[in-house]
Amino acid sequence: MATKAKYLLIEEEIRKRILNGIYPARELMPDQNTLAQEFNVSRMTIKKALDRLASLGLIYKQSGLGTLVLGNIPIKAAEDSPANAFDGLTEQQGAEKIQSKIIVFDVKFPSEDIQKKLDIQKDCPVYEIVRLRILEGDPLILEHTYMPVELVPGLNEKILESSVYEYLHQNLKLKFGGAYRKIRAGVPDKFDKKYLNARDTDPMLELEEIIWLNNGKNIEYSASRNRYDKRSYTVIDVNDF
Missing domain, CATH: 1.10.10.10 (Winged helix-like DNA-binding domain superfamily/Winged helix DNA-binding domain)
Structure with a gap:
């Protein structure tokens, strides 16, 4: 890297x-x-x-x-993550604290739903990635991600086990233009229970997002699942008037 x-x-x-x-x-x-x-x-x-x-x-x-x-914000906690961040979990927490377990890494043709979300044709292959992100030995996030192979050549398991965003920015020299993000609550499914140790009564927090490059092309669609007591998302609003 x-x-x-x-x-x-x-x-x-x-x-x-x-x-x-x-x-x-x-x-x-x-x-x-x-x-x-x-x-x-x-x-x-x-x-x-x-x-x-x-x-x-x-x-x-x-x-x-x-x-x-301004200094530290009194309500800010260690598990908080900026809802508008573009640097990824490894950069936020430090590489020495984060471990990534690959559950799925595959290349396939996109479904109709993924075609719409990434604005690609049906014959454009995509990576399907499912990773469990572990913070200091504790399961934190279950990520399900799709990326067009054409935009992210050379992606491999070694990169997935460290930082995908560092590979995009530092190696491929790609720049994010923006993102649409939706945060919502849900009930735990079988994967949340298996990988995040969620109980039937644990609310789940999901961050769904589409990220595009500065040339307007969609590079990522993902849905990240968190247990309610493991992570919060924050927004800083600044009054520039």
């Missing part, structure tokens, strides 16, 4: 400084030029790192005024 991008390393360092109080809450942090000089990178690289921190609610960027440190 490719080395982690500079902006991700800078994001991690600034996040540590915020959480450790080096950049105190309710105070302005150093400006982008100062940070660019310190880390010996461009302002654009700093901006990308700060954008990610802003999406987590750790900072608030005020146009013309600077960047205000």
